[in-house]
C-alpha cells in the first residue's frame with residue numbers, strides 16, 4: 263500500500279516539525295514570566311486521492327504534544343487545507359486506534375468513533391460553529407469524551423481543568439489518525 267507508506271513518511275516528517283516547535287516553545291517559556299502559558303493546537307496538512315494509485319492524508323494536530331498548567335486556555339485552530347471539520351476528543355490512551363484497520367474502521371458500530379458520534383454529535387447545536395461539548399462534567403477540558411468541535415475556518419478556546427499531573431490523550435473522531443496529548447503540568 264504505497265499510499266499508506268507515503269502517509270506514514272509524511273507523518274514522520276510532521277512529527278519532526280512538531281518536535282522542533284516544542285523546542286522553540288520551551289525556549290520561549292524559559293525567557294517568559296511564570297504567568298499562564300495558554301497554548302494553541304493547529305490542524306495542519308491536506309489529503310488527496312490519485313485513482314488507482316494512492317490515497318493519502320497528512321492531516322494532523324500540531325504540535326502533537328502540548329504542555330500547560332491546569333486552568334490555562336487551550337485554543338484549537340483550523341489551519342489545514344481541507345474544508346473538513348475536526349474534533350479534539352479526549353479519550354483513554356489505551357483506546358486510541360493504532361493500526362490501519364482500527365483507523366479506517368473507526369466509525370463502525372461499537373467503535374470509539376461511533377461512541378463519539380452518538381454521544382457528542384447530538385449536542386452540537388450548529389455544525390458550522392465551533393463548540394465545546396462538555397461530556398465529562400468538569401467546567402473545562404478534563405475528561406473522557408470532552409470535545410472541541412472545529413468546523414473549517416474556525417477556532418475555539420476552552421480551559422483545561424484537569425488536575426496537575428494528568429495527561430489527557432485526544433484524537434479526531436473524523437480522522438482517527440489525528441492524535442495527540444496534553445500534559446497538565
Ligand SMILES: [Cu+2]
Nearest residue numbers: 348434436437
Ligand atoms: Cu479531523
